Amino acid sequence: MKSRTPRPRFDRPAPERQVTTLWDYPSQNYGEGKQGDTAYVGATPSYIVWNLLQSYTKEKDLVVDPMCGSGTTLDVARDLSRRALGYDLNPTRPDIFRVDARKLPLETGKADFVFIDPPYSTHVDYSNDPRCIGKLDAATAAYYEAMALVIGEIDRVLKPGKFMALYVCDSFVKDKAFHPIGFELFGLLRQHFTPVDIVSVVRHNKTLEMGNYRRAADEGNFFLRGFNYLFIMRKEHAPPPPAPSRPAPGHRAAKKPNFRRGGKRGN
Numbered sequence: 001m002k003s004r005t006p007r008p009r010f011d012r013p014a015p016e017r018q019v020t021t022l023w024d025y026p027s028q029n030y031g032e033g034k035q036g037d038t039a040y041v042g043a044t045p046s047y048i049v050w051n052l053l054q055s056y057t058k059e060k061d062l063v064v065d066p067m068c069g070s071g072t073t074l075d076v077a078r079d080l081s082r083r084a085l086g087y088d089l090n091p092t093r094p095d096i097f098r099v100d101a102r103k104l105p106l107e108t109g110k111a112d113f114v115f116i117d118p119p120y121s122t123h124v125d126y127s128n129d130p131r132c133i134g135k136l137d138a139a140t141a142a143y144y145e146a147m148a149l150v151i152g153e154i155d156r157v158l159k160p161g162k163f164m165a166l167y168v169c170d171s172f173v174k175d176k177a178f179h180p181i182g183f184e185l186f187g188l189l190r191q192h193f194t195p196v197d198i199v200s201v202v203r204h205n206k207t208l209e210m211g212n213y214r215r216a217a218d219e220g221n222f223f224l225r226g227f228n229y230l231f232i233m234r235k236e237h238a239p240p241p242p243a244p245s246r247p248a249p250g251h252r253a254a255k256k257p258n259f260r261r262g263g264k265r266g267n
């Protein structure tokens with residue numbers, strides 16, 4: 001019998017800390033193992049959670065995912081020796097609790113980190129549960145009202161001084177409308193948390209390369225979604241200061257004095 005030399009997994013390099021705000025990795029999973037289930041539509045690429053946990057948690061910290069789908073967050077957290085709790089309306093495995101993310105069964109101030117990848121409007125049919133936020137169109141206030149409740153729960157369960165991250169994509173439906181879900185959800189997050197960073201995550205969506213999508217985008221003169229937002233936020237010990245208010249229309253900012261070298265005032 002011929003012995004087989006194992007082929008190197010060149011498509012899955014070891015996960016590495018991302019060092020800029022543009023994140024990219026060639027595979028849904030890292031390493032030899034599997035995190036979550038790639039067959040679950042909308043599963044989060046696991047290197048995203050890996051990078052977040054490396055930066056914002058330490059061993060034994062409690063990581064919570066209120067909409068954990070196929071369990072990617074749980075697998076990455078355990079891989080890195082963090083404790084993990086996962087909830088979803090559509091549990092795919094026994095270690096995920098069937099819970100509506102608008103009312104988490106967790107005591108206040110228990111989580112060291114929360115990650116969430118919510119539905120982005122109605123693009124995916126996750127379950128028949130009428131409470132699924134994926135049944136709410138981002139064109140309606142109902143989607144944002146539901147997400148405001150989810151974000152309020154994240155704030156409640158997170159320890160002060162700790163971090164959370166929300167991964168989301170804008171929605172574009174041909175012949176209908178563009179919905180800047182990212183900016184809208186960032187506004188909701190801002191009511192509870194202080195922004196730490198905004199990362200743009202490259203989308204490796206196979207459908208982007210499919211002929212009909214590409215042709216539709218060319219012919220319809222629109223863009224296919226190429227990135228997701230990753231909003232990283234911190235819960236302050238006291239409520240966050242209000243976001244800076246926008247100047248009134250027509251308002252012109254006063255010119256700043258221009259101090260030239262030698263102390264001479266210019267202009």
Ligand SMILES: C[S@@+](CC[C@H](N)C(=O)[O-])C[C@H]1O[C@@H](n2cnc3c(N)ncnc32)[C@H](O)[C@@H]1O
Nearest residue numbers: 042043044067068069070072089100101132133
């Ligand atoms: C984008 S998927 C999450 C994918 C997950 N991070 C993974 O890697 O598999 C969004 C999830 O939100 C869940 N969901 C929708 N509405 C919910 C709600 N009200 N409470 C809890 N989970 C909800 C869906 O069942 C779905 O699994």
